[in-house]
Amino acid sequence: MRGKEGLDSSSMDSRQIRPNQAERLCQALRPPLAYLGRLRRRMELLGFPPDDPLYRTAARAFEAVQDLYVQSHYLTCPHGVGRRPTAAGGFGNHGPDGLCSMP
Numbered sequence: 001m002r003g004k005e006g007l008d009s010s011s012m013d014s015r016q017i018r019p020n021q022a023e024r025l026c027q028a029l030r031p032p033l034a035y036l037g038r039l040r041r042r043m044e045l046l047g048f049p050p051d052d053p054l055y056r057t058a059a060r061a062f063e064a065v066q067d068l069y070v071q072s073h074y075l076t077c078p079h080g081v082g083r084r085p086t087a088a089g090g091f092g093n094h095g096p097d098g099l100c101s102m103p
Contacts, residue, residue: 022075036062
């Protein structure tokens with residue numbers, strides 16, 4: 001099956017993303033996530049009602065980027081969420097218990 005850009009959409013999925021690639025994605029997502037969090041908070045402090053279309057859109061944007069960030073973070077955990085232990089038994093940047101935490 002071909003995607004919009006003409007790439008084979010079955011050629012890759014999140015299971016093939018290496019922890020270092022996922023970490024780069026997390027790093028790229030941190031600034032927009034922080035901005036959207038500040039934007040949403042400012043709107044709340046200014047009194048935007050929860051049903052305001054602009055506020056709802058900002059809140060959904062924050063939630064979507066946060067979800068992407070969390071899923072990407074999980075992929076940085078070689079022995080944690082969403083990852084099986086590596087054949088080499090390495091822990092990457094994580095402790096010997098195989099756990100990692102959100103920054």
